[in-house]
Amino acid sequence: MQAPPHSEPALPLRARSTNTAAARQALLWLALAGLVLVQQDYAGWWDAPAIVLGFVPRPLAIQVGVSLAAAAVWWGATRWCWPRDLEAIDREPPGDGGRR
């Protein structure tokens, strides 16, 4: 049986979509690793006592910055890396799931 014409590009599109999703996941992991590196202070940026912005100790200011950056990374994750199967589950009625 001949496949309908519109099914021809389906495979390449799916492959492209899978690659995009994988690239986004890789970016997410990269961003998280970067956050952890900064949070762990491997560079020793804030060993010395100092006050910035008038009243905030420098380590505190940088680590609050890490918190803000974490929120931004997670916003990106929910926007561009949200698992598709979860969206599908949201559309389904809940199962009774066999009581154990």
Next chain:
Amino acid sequence: MTALVILGIYLGLLVLLGALAGRLSRGTSADFQLASHSIGPVLLLMSLFGTTMTAFALVGSTAEAYRRGSAVYGLLAAGSGIVHSACFYFIGTRLWAWSRQHGYRTQIEFFRDRLQSRLVAAVLFPVLVGLVVPYLLVGVLGGGEVASQVTAGAFAPSGTFPGWFAASNHGLPRPLASAVICLVVLAYVFIGGMRGTTWANALQTLIFITLGLVTFLVVARGVGGGDSLWASLVTASAAVPPDKLGTAGVPKLVWFGYLLVPLSVGMFPHVFQHWLTARTAASFKLPIVGQPLCIAAVWAPCVLIGLWATTPAAGLPTGVRDNEILGLMVARHAGPVLSGLLAAGVLAAVMSSLDSQFLCLGTLFARDLVPGLTASGRLSERAAVRLSRGFIVAVVVATWLLSLVTPTGVFSLGVWCFSGFAALFPLVAAAVFWRRLSAPAAVAAIVTTAATWAGLFWHSGFGTAKGYAFPPLPGSDAALGLGLMGGLGHVLPPLPPVVLLVGLSTIVLVGVSLVTRPPDEATLERFFPRGGRGP
């Protein structure tokens, strides 16, 4: 007396809120335990955040900043912002999806089904309950301490009134304040169930974030004493000793260890239960993004208050105990009305964790232990409910009794408790992502965690040893006291307990899984369908 009245009104309002939620109950156990999976993103964020923030975040962070300096935010809050959201994103959404498909209400039901093992359930139950108790202690101790501090003078002698509680400076004695807090939380949890708990959590989260910021501003004015708020902030921070401003002296291994501590969120039974209340998977998005921001909003002001407490202008007496610092700062630098309100804010943080833990204990008992009894016809459904509530009350009473003799600070106790749960994290991560995980490996990892945690906790003087690490340095008194175990110091550096616990648990879990059989293919297919859904 003003602070006492405000606290009394606040606690009364919480019971009323529980009663209101109870009137909206659908009367089913699913509604009581999971609010019928009806919770949207905003309430989910506030209930999850409220649940994960307790006296540890307010009383503990202030005290630790006072002792250790500004490093405390980086050690715990910044890492938590990354790790908590990761747990929600990678673990929480998966467990929510499987629970929606298969009908789980507790972690133990999930592990029993995923690993096809009743033994896993039997071993996990006492370990989870045993680790929740120190978490409850954190709230009971911290809340009682703050209530005691801010009500000081409320029962002072006046006229013919002789005056009560002289030993606690005529304020509520800490044990009595702790008992009142427990009773109020028990009341609204029993009346309102998960719906009441979620509403109360949301209200309390709003209250403690708002009042936390107000505390910060009021204390800044009190300590800084400048003409403007800005001048006060600058003056207050300028007087902080330099050794409290930097992070020098915190070993890299300790930094890494503290990054592992927030993994505990992935195995908290009460957080698991809150995950299941979500209406949709999309409801998780707001908590995932909002958790780091909310943590920053609460922790940063508390750390600054702790730093300011080290300055002469704070007026704290020498030899002040860790758990007293926040209460004393509020009592000294805010008026009685604000003191009462601010104490209500701290109690809000404490109670928003206690309520979820109480409810989760009851659910674990009702779902995982009682059915074994009712199946044999020994208990009616009503008797089972009564027994579950009795179990919660028994655990709470035991916790309260322990709070009378617990020598350690809230922060230290919290870190120990979280370290135990973090050691169980590899188990849940493997259950979600690794088909090869086997039931014997799960049992071995749980037993290893429980035994190691108990041994280290005992060896640390029940959490009283500051900066405790294991194994001790070779040749030290601590190493000599351990006999053969003391020789471990020759092959391992001194490790923070959480590093040791997580490492050991992971090694055992992976090692035993590789030499034992995983669940059958039909079971695995339900969780990891080939070519279909799955993590």
